Amino acid sequence: MITVQNLKKTFRVRRGGLLRGSSVVMEAVRDVSFSVGRGEIVGYLGPNGAGKSTTIKVLTGLLVPDSGQVTVGGLVPWKDRRAHVARLGAVFGQRTTLWWDLPVHESLELLRHVYRVPEARFRQNLRDFTELLELGPFLNTPARALSLGQRMRADLAAALLHDPELLFLDEPTVGLDVVAKERIREFVRHVNATREVTVLLTTHDLGDVERLARRVMIIDHGSLLYDGALASLQARYGSPRELVVDYEAAPTDPQVPGLTLLGADGPRVRYGFTGAAATPIARVTAHAPVRDIAVKEPEIEATIRRIYEGGLLRDAALLKR
Amino acid sequence: MDKSSISRPGQREGLFSSAVYHLHLYFLLLRAQARSQAVYRLSFALDAVGSALITLAEFAAFALVIPRFGTLSGWTLGEVALLYGLAELAFVLMDLLFGGFDAPNLSGHVRSGSFNTFLLRPAPLRLQIFGSDFALRRITRVFLAAGILAYGVSASGIVWTPEAAFLLAGSVLGMIAFFGGLFVIGGTLTFWTVESVEAMNVLTYGGRTLISYPMDIYGQFLRKTFTYLLPAAFLSYFPVLHVLGRPLPDGLPLLAAYLSPLVGPLMLAAAFAFWSVGVRHYGGTGT
Amino acid sequence: MQAALPSSARPNVALYASVARLGFRRQFAYPQAALWGLITNLFFGVLRIAVLVALFGSKPQVAGLTVQDAITYTGLTQAFIMALSLFGWTDLMRTVHRGEVASDLLRPHDLLYWWAAQDAGRAVGQFVLRGLPMLTLFALVWGATFPAGATGWLLTTLSLLLAWACGFAFRFLVNCAAFWSPDAVGIGRFAWAVLGLGSGFLMPLAFFPQWFQTVLAFTPFPSMMNTTVEVWLGVKTGPEAWAAVAVQVGWALLLFALAASVLSRGLRRLEVAGG
Numbered sequence: 001m002i003t004v005q006n007l008k009k010t011f012r013v014r015r016g017g018l019l020r021g022s023s024v025v026m027e028a029v030r031d032v033s034f035s036v037g038r039g040e041i042v043g044y045l046g047p048n049g050a051g052k053s054t055t056i057k058v059l060t061g062l063l064v065p066d067s068g069q070v071t072v073g074g075l076v077p078w079k080d081r082r083a084h085v086a087r088l089g090a091v092f093g094q095r096t097t098l099w100w101d102l103p104v105h106e107s108l109e110l111l112r113h114v115y116r117v118p119e120a121r122f123r124q125n126l127r128d129f130t131e132l133l134e135l136g137p138f139l140n141t142p143a144r145a146l147s148l149g150q151r152m153r154a155d156l157a158a159a160l161l162h163d164p165e166l167l168f169l170d171e172p173t174v175g176l177d178v179v180a181k182e183r184i185r186e187f188v189r190h191v192n193a194t195r196e197v198t199v200l201l202t203t204h205d206l207g208d209v210e211r212l213a214r215r216v217m218i219i220d221h222g223s224l225l226y227d228g229a230l231a232s233l234q235a236r237y238g239s240p241r242e243l244v245v246d247y248e249a250a251p252t253d254p255q256v257p258g259l260t261l262l263g264a265d266g267p268r269v270r271y272g273f274t275g276a277a278a279t280p281i282a283r284v285t286a287h288a289p290v291r292d293i294a295v296k297e298p299e300i301e302a303t304i305r306r307i308y309e310g311g312l313l314r315d316a317a318l319l320k321r
Numbered sequence: 322m323d324k325s326s327i328s329r330p331g332q333r334e335g336l337f338s339s340a341v342y343h344l345h346l347y348f349l350l351l352r353a354q355a356r357s358q359a360v361y362r363l364s365f366a367l368d369a370v371g372s373a374l375i376t377l378a379e380f381a382a383f384a385l386v387i388p389r390f391g392t393l394s395g396w397t398l399g400e401v402a403l404l405y406g407l408a409e410l411a412f413v414l415m416d417l418l419f420g421g422f423d424a425p426n427l428s429g430h431v432r433s434g435s436f437n438t439f440l441l442r443p444a445p446l447r448l449q450i451f452g453s454d455f456a457l458r459r460i461t462r463v464f465l466a467a468g469i470l471a472y473g474v475s476a477s478g479i480v481w482t483p484e485a486a487f488l489l490a491g492s493v494l495g496m497i498a499f500f501g502g503l504f505v506i507g508g509t510l511t512f513w514t515v516e517s518v519e520a521m522n523v524l525t526y527g528g529r530t531l532i533s534y535p536m537d538i539y540g541q542f543l544r545k546t547f548t549y550l551l552p553a554a555f556l557s558y559f560p561v562l563h564v565l566g567r568p569l570p571d572g573l574p575l576l577a578a579y580l581s582p583l584v585g586p587l588m589l590a591a592a593f594a595f596w597s598v599g600v601r602h603y604g605g606t607g608t
Numbered sequence: 609m610q611a612a613l614p615s616s617a618r619p620n621v622a623l624y625a626s627v628a629r630l631g632f633r634r635q636f637a638y639p640q641a642a643l644w645g646l647i648t649n650l651f652f653g654v655l656r657i658a659v660l661v662a663l664f665g666s667k668p669q670v671a672g673l674t675v676q677d678a679i680t681y682t683g684l685t686q687a688f689i690m691a692l693s694l695f696g697w698t699d700l701m702r703t704v705h706r707g708e709v710a711s712d713l714l715r716p717h718d719l720l721y722w723w724a725a726q727d728a729g730r731a732v733g734q735f736v737l738r739g740l741p742m743l744t745l746f747a748l749v750w751g752a753t754f755p756a757g758a759t760g761w762l763l764t765t766l767s768l769l770l771a772w773a774c775g776f777a778f779r780f781l782v783n784c785a786a787f788w789s790p791d792a793v794g795i796g797r798f799a800w801a802v803l804g805l806g807s808g809f810l811m812p813l814a815f816f817p818q819w820f821q822t823v824l825a826f827t828p829f830p831s832m833m834n835t836t837v838e839v840w841l842g843v844k845t846g847p848e849a850w851a852a853v854a855v856q857v858g859w860a861l862l863l864f865a866l867a868a869s870v871l872s873r874g875l876r877r878l879e880v881a882g883g
């Protein structure tokens with residue numbers, strides 16, 4: 001569906017005034033290659049300024065790259081704009097594509113004409129999306145009066161009305177509450193499953209990725225650092241599991257053989273371990289009287305943070321799937 | 322699911338059905354604008370009347386003082402009204418049509434990201450811009466301009482012949498295209514720099530005011546600049562001179578009075594060529 | 609802050625001076641835009657001179673003004689456009705509509721003084737940036753004239769300051785409409801059109817028919833610019849000029865009092881409506 005080879009995009013950034021200023025070349029994306037198959041959901045991660053949005057803008061045909069080959073469904077995005085964009089839907093974070101002062105359903109109706117969606121198909125889709133995204137209560141409200149979550153849902157509907165084969169989501173859940181996020185994730189999962197829509201998703205909320213994507217790509221400073229299954233990322237770079245122990249009294253020596261001491265705060269002591277929990281628990285209970293024990297799974301969030309901060313993946317050897 | 326039932330824009334289709342689709346879409350976009358502006362009813366009414374008032378005040382000021390002087394170097398109030406009305410009518414119609422290309426609006430679209438939204442839709446970009454900033458409130462200025470023009474026509478005693486009608490209508494069309502071209506150029510410049518906005522004002526609003534009065538009052542230098550360098554005199558001054566039965570300056574042939582419908586579209590074509598360069602530049606920077 | 613004294617009872621001069629300085633300095637942020645603005649004003653100035661010169665034809669004097677006076681008049685109006693905001697001003701209504709005015713209220717200053725200080729700074733900045741170059745150009749290229757003698761300069765300066773005061777208070781009043789109506793922009797359009805015609809920006813008031821001048825004499829609009837131009841040109845001198853300036857003082861006081869009272873009503877309304 002999407003093939004990207006050696007994609008490179010630089011920006012010339014002006015410093016200072018028009019006359020005396022110099023310009024600095026900023027490599028937003030350098031030598032990125034990947035491909036995405038039909039029906040996949042891929043999470044595209046990376047810290048701020050990593051080059052995610054730039055990649056998406058190239059894929060949607062908004063930006064022309066400096067070099068590299070890109071085809072999306074057999075077309076070069078920036079060469080045949082109209083044919084290309086007719087097959088894709090895109091939602092860019094905080095920006096709405098709806099007409100600001102028009103009721104939502106009128107915006108959608110207008111888009112029906114823009115994309116030339118047959119009347120019956122449009123009705124069908126509108127009915128489905130209204131149900132799935134619960135648009136009903138605000139279909140007659142102008143976009144300007146919608147809450148962020150409502151607007152996001154309306155925008156998602158707008159992006160999918162014409163049955164696109166591809167959906168680009170650039171931070172679709174930013175600023176939303178837990179329930180709204182969940183509803184959007186559920187919807188994306190649904191259209192992917194039932195309509196075979198290929199989804200490329202950038203986000204800073206790893207919940208989105210955990211919930212939707214089996215595959216993630218991580219980009220930083222314009223280079224792709226990881227491309228593979230979310231699960232193996234976790235297995236390889238995840239922090240150890242954690243045992244949180246509340247002793248009856250603060251132990252004089254919290255050290256337990258075979259466990260890594262992570263921290264002690266009075267009677268509560270945290271240990272790190274790998275593998276099954278039975279042995280570590282047995283050791284701890286043997287060590288001193290225990291009131292309570294909990295096992296904490298490492299969070300993907302922490303893993304990713306470690307990757308961003310520690311530059312864990314920057315070794316070229318880890319690049320390949 | 323039958324995806325093939327959706328006819329994808331961009332695929333081959335008849336010229337006629339494509340034209341109908343585009344016109345229909347343009348109409349829908351304008352209607353959407355009009356509807357959203359009419360939501361704030363009182364505000365809209367006030368704005369509509371208010372925006373005509375500025376023009377009215379300007380023309381009224383001129384009309385009020387002319388009795389003290391008699392004429393404007395041989396031009397009666399009616400004859401000036403003819404020029405003034407033509408320029409205002411064409412400019413406001415142009416503003417309605419080309420509003421989306423006006424530099425402040427276009428740079429606003431670029432900044433807010435709605436320009437990207439246009440690019441993400443499978444409709445012609447220019448069509449979407451044409452349909453993006455339709456300021457319905459200007460409609461009152463159309464009526465005012467038509468009124469001033471009507472006064473000019475009757476007060477200057479024009480004999481209605483097909484030729485006069487052709488000259489005046491051609492003049493309006495030529496000016497719409499000409500000033501539309503200036504709007505397109507100004508809008509395109511904002512792909513590079515927004516500071517150009519003020520610079521274009523001299524040409525657009527300055528040009529409109531310039532041709533609202535008979536050009537012989539400006540002295541040789543200005544008049545020649547705006548005849549041979551920037552062909553503004555062809556737009557309305559020469560056609561009106563001819564309609565009033567006056568000779569053209571510099572011994573120009575009568576043909577010069579008929580060139581407005583040619584000069585305007587030429588300007589517009591050049592402007593759109595520049596526009597394409599600008600859009601390509603945008604694809605490189607995505608400012 | 610002393611609780612015993614309401615802050616408005618003792619205007620905080622240092623605060624308003626620094627607000628004015630800020631307003632002044634802000635004008636210099638976009639020199640390129642200012643330059644183009646100046647060129648636009650100049651171009652329109654040339655067109656307006658052409659119209660006036662053509663109107664005069666061979667007449668030496670009309671309604672007490674010579675062609676040279678008319679040219680100087682044009683230079684002055686073009687120079688004052690920005691400083692006196694002759695095309696209108698909507699800063700206050702914008703803050704009201706956006707609800708920013710509520711946060712202004714939390715600060716211990718008088719809103720009218722605060723805006724006046726800011727606008728004064730802005731006006732001076734624009735006068736330096738756009739007014740002085742324009743006047744210099746008009747003097748060099750078209751021989752625009754200057755006030756005569758020390759008294760002429762004194763009167764003109766006084767009259768100019770008062771023109772700003774009258775204009776500011778009027779603009780402020782119009783902007784106060786935003787407290788009551790979301791359509792203040794539309795109301796403003798009316799006001800700015802009337803301001804353009806009545807202040808003598810579009811044409812010197814002396815050229816208008818007598819009946820129209822009589823009507824205008826009962827309004828504050830001539831005080832917002834036309835008076836200054838007439839004093840500058842020396843059309844009005846001696847006691848007549850002092851009388852004209854006195855009229856300006858009267859209008860300025862009246863308009864400021866009106867602005868203060870309308871503002872306090874507007875603010876009360878804002879509090880009731882909950883911002």
Ligand SMILES: Nc1ncnc2c1ncn2[C@@H]1O[C@H](COP(=O)(O)OP(=O)(O)OP(=O)(O)O)[C@@H](O)[C@H]1O
Nearest residue numbers: 011028047048049050051052053054055606607608
């Ligand atoms: N139009 C532009 N002109 C100049 N530089 C740009 C432009 N767009 C992006 N950049 C730069 O390119 C780099 C990559 O930006 P990009 O928007 O792709 O990051 P991102 O991964 O989407 O970040 P975020 O998570 O913050 O959205 C950044 O350093 C950014 O400053």
Ligand SMILES: [Mg+2]
Nearest residue numbers: 052053054170
């Ligand atoms: Mg981004």
